[in-house]
Amino acid sequence: MQVSVESLGTLERRMTFSLPADRLEDQVGGRLREMARGAKIKGFRPGKVPTRVIEQRFGQQVRSEILDGMLRETFGNAVREQELQIAGNPRIEPAEGEELAYVATFEVVPDFGDIDVGKLQVVRHTSEVKDEDIDAMIENLRLQRRTWNPVDRGAQNGDAVELETWSQVDGERFPAEGAERGTTVLGTGGMYPEVESALVGMKAGEEKEVEVDFPADWRVKQFAGKKVKVTVKPVKVSEPVLPEVDAEFIRSFGIKSGEPEQFRKDIRSNLERELKGALMSRLRREVGEQLIAAYAEVEMPPKLVENEARDMANQAVEQARRQGRKVDLPENAHEQFLEAARKRVLVGLLVGEVARRNELKLDPKRVNETLNLIASTYEEPQQVIDLYRNDRQLMQGLQGRVMEEQVIDWIAERAQHTEKPMSFAEAIRQ
Numbered sequence: 556m557q558v559s560v561e562s563l564g565t566l567e568r569r570m571t572f573s574l575p576a577d578r579l580e581d582q583v584g585g586r587l588r589e590m591a592r593g594a595k596i597k598g599f600r601p602g603k604v605p606t607r608v609i610e611q612r613f614g615q616q617v618r619s620e621i622l623d624g625m626l627r628e629t630f631g632n633a634v635r636e637q638e639l640q641i642a643g644n645p646r647i648e649p650a651e652g653e654e655l656a657y658v659a660t661f662e663v664v665p666d667f668g669d670i671d672v673g674k675l676q677v678v679r680h681t682s683e684v685k686d687e688d689i690d691a692m693i694e695n696l697r698l699q700r701r702t703w704n705p706v707d708r709g710a711q712n713g714d715a716v717e718l719e720t721w722s723q724v725d726g727e728r729f730p731a732e733g734a735e736r737g738t739t740v741l742g743t744g745g746m747y748p749e750v751e752s753a754l755v756g757m758k759a760g761e762e763k764e765v766e767v768d769f770p771a772d773w774r775v776k777q778f779a780g781k782k783v784k785v786t787v788k789p790v791k792v793s794e795p796v797l798p799e800v801d802a803e804f805i806r807s808f809g810i811k812s813g814e815p816e817q818f819r820k821d822i823r824s825n826l827e828r829e830l831k832g833a834l835m836s837r838l839r840r841e842v843g844e845q846l847i848a849a850y851a852e853v854e855m856p857p858k859l860v861e862n863e864a865r866d867m868a869n870q871a872v873e874q875a876r877r878q879g880r881k882v883d884l885p886e887n888a889h890e891q892f893l894e895a896a897r898k899r900v901l902v903g904l905l906v907g908e909v910a911r912r913n914e915l916k917l918d919p920k921r922v923n924e925t926l927n928l929i930a931s932t933y934e935e936p937q938q939v940i941d942l943y944r945n946d947r948q949l950m951q952g953l954q955g956r957v958m959e960e961q962v963i964d965w966i967a968e969r970a971q972h973t974e975k976p977m978s979f980a981e982a983i984r985q
Contacts, residue, residue, distance in 0.1 A: 558633045566642070566662045566856045572633050574625050574655040582621045587614065630659055640664035640911075642904060643859040662856035664904050670912065675845040675970035680837045682982040684826045691980075692822050693800060696808070703793035709756040710792045712742035716754055717791040723784045724777060734788070753787055762788045774879040826979065828928045833983040835960055842963050843902040845970070855900050864889040864896035906962045915962060922957045929953075 558572045587609050594604045596612075626647060634641060645661035703715050710716050719734035739745040741754060753765040764786045771780035798804050802813030810818050868889040875882045889896075909915070926943055930936035943949045 558637065560637055560639075563660070565854060566665060567858070568639070568661055568663055570630070570633060570637075570659045570661070571650060572629060572657060572659070573650075573653070574622075574629055574657070576655055579618075579621065579625060579655065582625075583614070583618050586617050586621065590617075626657065630657075640908075642856045643862065662859055664908060665853050665855065667850060667853060667905060667908055670905065670909060672909070672966045672969050673971070675842070675849065675966065677838075677841050677845055677967050677970045677972040678975050679841070679967060679972045680834055680975050680977055680982060682830055682834065682977050682979055684823055684830060684979055688826060688979040689819050689822050692826060693819075697797040697800065697804075698795070700798050700804070700807070701795040702798075704796050705791055705793050707758070708792065709758050710741055710754050710789060711794075712755070713740070713795055715740050715793045715795070716757075716789050717793075718754065719788045719790060720750075721786050722778070723786075724781050727777070729775075729777065736790070750785060750787060754789065757787070757789050757792075759789050759791050762786060772875075772880050772882070774881060825931055828931055830979060830982055832925075832928050833985065835963070836985060837982070838967055839960065839963050842966050842970070843898075846902050846905050846966075847898050850901060850905060853901070855897050855904070860893060860897050860900050861889065863900050864892040867892040867896055867899075903959075906959055906966075909966060910958065910962045913965070915958075915965060917954055917958050918961060921961065922954055925957050925960075926953060 558570060560568055560570045563569055587606055590613060591604050591606050591609045593601075594609060595601050596604050596608065599605075599608070630645065630647065640663055642662045642664045645659045647657055647659045650656035650658050706714075715738060717736070717738045719736055721734045722729045739751070739754075741751060744751070746754075747767050749765050749767050753763050757763060764784055767783050767785050769775075769778040769781055769783055773779040800815065800818075805813045805815065805818045808818070808821075810821060868884065868891075871892075872882045872884050872888075926940055927936070929943075930939035933939045943953060
């Protein structure tokens with residue numbers, strides 16, 4: 556195979572290579588003949604469909620699939636032969652004027668020199684699940700199953716308040732007639748602090764006016780960046796009634812025996828999985844910061860950084876939209892994320908290099924543990940596990956995450972590290 560590689564910059568390369576035409580045609584022909592033996596097409600007996608008919612119907616699709624596979628295989632072989640470390644995905648295009656000749660443009664991993672993780676100083680946070688953490692979780696579960704009892708008194712923190720609201724700004728009333736209705740639980744931050752504070756102590760039927768300063772990007776255009784007079788009127792005030800932690804309550808969480816000891820045991824197991832994930836997130840951030848500081852001067856692949864910055868910008872916009880804020884994404888929006896993207900790319904490439912140089916391999920047991928941790932946060936864990944097992948892309952993403960965690964652990968074990976104990980609540984607070 557004829558391969559030529561030229562440098563387009565410090566980290567950008569262009570590779571020219573060609574595919575063997577005879578091998579391509581042999582594979583296409585073989586696939587079509589195999590399909591003909593098992594094809595069921597109206598007008599032909601099973602297994603007797605002429606190859607030319609199969610070729611007319613499926614030839615283009617088969618050729619495209621085999622061509623794509625050969626491109627990936629040939630490019631991968633060429634990369635290994637040239638001993639190149641690719642950063643990101645290559646752009647592969649047909650070369651002009653020559654059939655089955657291609658040009659791949661890509662970036663390579665920078666030279667990090669000697670990666671001595673023993674020089675890093677890492678703080679490793681530690682924590683454990685205690686009885687009081689289990690008690691707190693049981694209380695949260697009771698809150699989730701609470702019912703509401705209407706009361707004839709002023710609203711207190713923890714009460715549910717059904718209310719009507721209407722607003723005035725610039726001499727205009729919103730809505731023009733009537734009122735907007737809603738329900739909030741005081742103390743949960745479900746409404747603006749000024750509105751929630753005004754509701755405390757109010758009884759059903761009372762009215763109060765409060766001024767609210769809305770941010771410039773507020774989802775209601777007429778209120779954005781303005782001081783608005785909001786009138787609140789509680790319609791009903793209800794106090795919470797928490798269920799007893801009895802056998803019936805316990806069975807509702809899948810504990811068939813209804814035994815408190817088994818209930819607490821299961822809660823402890825879930826909290827320990829959650830804690831493990833939280834501590835790993837802290838360790839990942841800690842090691843990442845140390846790697847960034849140690850290799851800050853190494854040049855990063857510019858296109859890889861730009862692509863990462865664009866992804867981060869899109870994620871920020873999507874998050875804003877989920878919060879009810881309307882955001883228009885300008886063409887250069889990614890520029891404000893370039894520095895953060897550079898750091899993320901730096902850590903990712905360093906982690907990959909550490910794994911490659913030290914021949915670290917993915918641990919299947921750890922993949923299963925992480926998948927169970929993810930699934931445990933859903934009502935139907937087995938459905939989540941099955942979803943991952945049957946979705947190649949999801950599984951590859953999970954395996955990539957686990958491999959990164961393995962490398963982070965490997966680095967932390969060999970770095971100079973100190974331990975910092977913290978409570979469960981502190982540890983899971985990201």
